Amino acid sequence: MDDKKGKGVSRRDFLKRVGAGSVGAAVISKGLLDAPGADAYPTEAVEPAKGRSIVSLKVNGKAYRIEVQHRQTLAEVLRDELGLTGTRIGCDRGECGACTVIIDGRNMYSCSQLAVWMSGKEILTVEGLAKGDKLDPIQQAFIDHDGPQCGFCTSGQIMSGKALLLRNPSPSEAQARRALSGNLCRCGNYNREVEAVLAAAKAR
Ligand code: FES
């Protein structure tokens, strides 16, 4: 992406693709047992296959019961079972932050969390930020401040920034920089990413 109004995919379209799409229950793989809401969970016992467990969790406000393999990470389940590919996998070993999501209000590496640990958790991914066509202020601020360059780290940066703003609506620059310190950007675009978080705080 060369500029905000460049040819091809605009930054806004890009951010919407990585973040604003909603994934409905109907498109979810057979690992999903039920989806529409917590009250709609089947009450009968369902026996999981060997090496698997059934996990009840909320993702972007929707309740799910999912049969997961014990070795599957949260990042894998989000991407492969729920189709939420806005969560990236970079290193897959807790070093880069590309897979950052918010779990019960805290930003965490989803590649370093097993899906079976997620029972009862509320998870927010980048897809859960926008309300319809309206981007979350932090998504808009990343567009306005050229936060995405190649874009690979962007959803993780946004989620770490969002978690900061949830616990501290008016962070200082130092606090914003520290909040993003677990998110590596191979494009070295750190100053703009920090600017975007601070701008989102003002917009709020
Ligand atoms: S993919 Fe999770 S920290 Fe790099």
Ligand code: FES
């Ligand atoms: S924008 Fe390219 S890795 Fe951060």
